[in-house]
Amino acid sequence: MDVVFGPVPSRRLGRSLGVNNIPDKICTYACVYCQIGATLRMYSERKEFYEPVEIYQAVKSRVENSEKVDYITFVPDGEPTIDRNLGKTAAMLKSLGKVAVITNSSLIYREDVRNDLLNFDYVSLKLDAITPRIWKKVNRPYRELVLGDILEAMLDFRKEFRGKVVTETMLVGDINYDGELEKLAEFIGELKPDISYISIPTRPPAEHWVHAPDEKIIAKAHALFSQKVKTELLIGYEGNEFATTGNFEQDIMSITAVHPMREEAVLALLHKCNESQEKLKEMIRDGKLIKVDYDGETYYMRALPSRKYMVKEGAR
Numbered sequence: 001m002d003v004v005f006g007p008v009p010s011r012r013l014g015r016s017l018g019v020n021n022i023p024d025k026i027c028t029y030a031c032v033y034c035q036i037g038a039t040l041r042m043y044s045e046r047k048e049f050y051e052p053v054e055i056y057q058a059v060k061s062r063v064e065n066s067e068k069v070d071y072i073t074f075v076p077d078g079e080p081t082i083d084r085n086l087g088k089t090a091a092m093l094k095s096l097g098k099v100a101v102i103t104n105s106s107l108i109y110r111e112d113v114r115n116d117l118l119n120f121d122y123v124s125l126k127l128d129a130i131t132p133r134i135w136k137k138v139n140r141p142y143r144e145l146v147l148g149d150i151l152e153a154m155l156d157f158r159k160e161f162r163g164k165v166v167t168e169t170m171l172v173g174d175i176n177y178d179g180e181l182e183k184l185a186e187f188i189g190e191l192k193p194d195i196s197y198i199s200i201p202t203r204p205p206a207e208h209w210v211h212a213p214d215e216k217i218i219a220k221a222h223a224l225f226s227q228k229v230k231t232e233l234l235i236g237y238e239g240n241e242f243a244t245t246g247n248f249e250q251d252i253m254s255i256t257a258v259h260p261m262r263e264e265a266v267l268a269l270l271h272k273c274n275e276s277q278e279k280l281k282e283m284i285r286d287g288k289l290i291k292v293d294y295d296g297e298t299y300y301m302r303a304l305p306s307r308k309y310m311v312k313e314g315a316r
């Protein structure tokens with residue numbers, strides 16, 4: 001695997017030039033849904049892998065030979081903060097463009113990691129669970145890690161960091177989320193990320209039993225999180241919540257790729273596109289949309305084509 005890949009299109013980051021600063025696959029977690037596969041080496045200690053100048057040269061050459069790069073993004077085959085040179089490398093790369101990192105947040109309790117993350121323009125923090133039982137089941141953390149310390153450090157980091165912070169919460173089928181989505185929403189409300197993303201397994205996962213959760217769980221999480229902060233879905237489709245082509249089917253599919261739509265908004269869109277409710281019923285019959293009731297509201301969501309995984313942009 002090259003140290004640099006792309007640029008690749010990303011809904012979150014535009015044209016993103018990937019930096020793979022961790023050799024395959026060293027992580028502090030062994031998430032059941034990891035698309036890279038089983039964790040080969042688990043560390044909680046930081047190590048040096050590549051010389052910052054080596055990464056800088058590779059990125060520089062790619063930036064100079066690419067049309068446009070919106071973000072230089074650390075999204076390696078493992079956890080980027082294990083790299084002891086992360087902050088130094090990010091600081092060097094800033095002369096070439098904006099830098100982003102997709103981290104699992106597990107080492108953020110370390111002051112040196114928080115200081116490294118301050119060098120970035122965009123930090124994506126994984127937040128899959130508040131309850132240790134679910135965290136252990138889904139993320140399967142290195143034994144020395146303590147979830148309470150991580151959550152506390154995320155809040156500390158948020159207060160100090162001036163760039164863009166997003167959270168990414170992966171929801172997995174067959175996990176008992178009773179009470180957990182409310183706790184996640186509470187924490188997200190306190191953290192105040194610029195956007196909270198909800199994702200589902202979209203690529204072949206590390207464990208064969210992993211699949212997407214029920215649409216009701218996704219709709220509930222979206223409703224709860226969006227009471228606190230701007231919340232979007234990453235469910236394996238590219239969407240554009242502002243899409244208005246005048247074609248009802250195209251527009252609703254695009255919008256619901258980003259978030260479930262309330263019934264009144266769907267009816268307004270039908271009206272705007274000069275379509276009758278028959279069109280909506282037809283899309284439900286064809287398995288393109290589903291209707292979900294949550295907390296006295298009716299929502300329409302994109303139907304997930306399979307209880308297994310799908311292929312598209314997703315979390316690592």
Ligand code: SF4
Nearest residue numbers: 027029031034104316
């Ligand atoms: S999904 Fe990310 S954090 Fe989880 S095991 Fe894979 S690389 Fe590590």
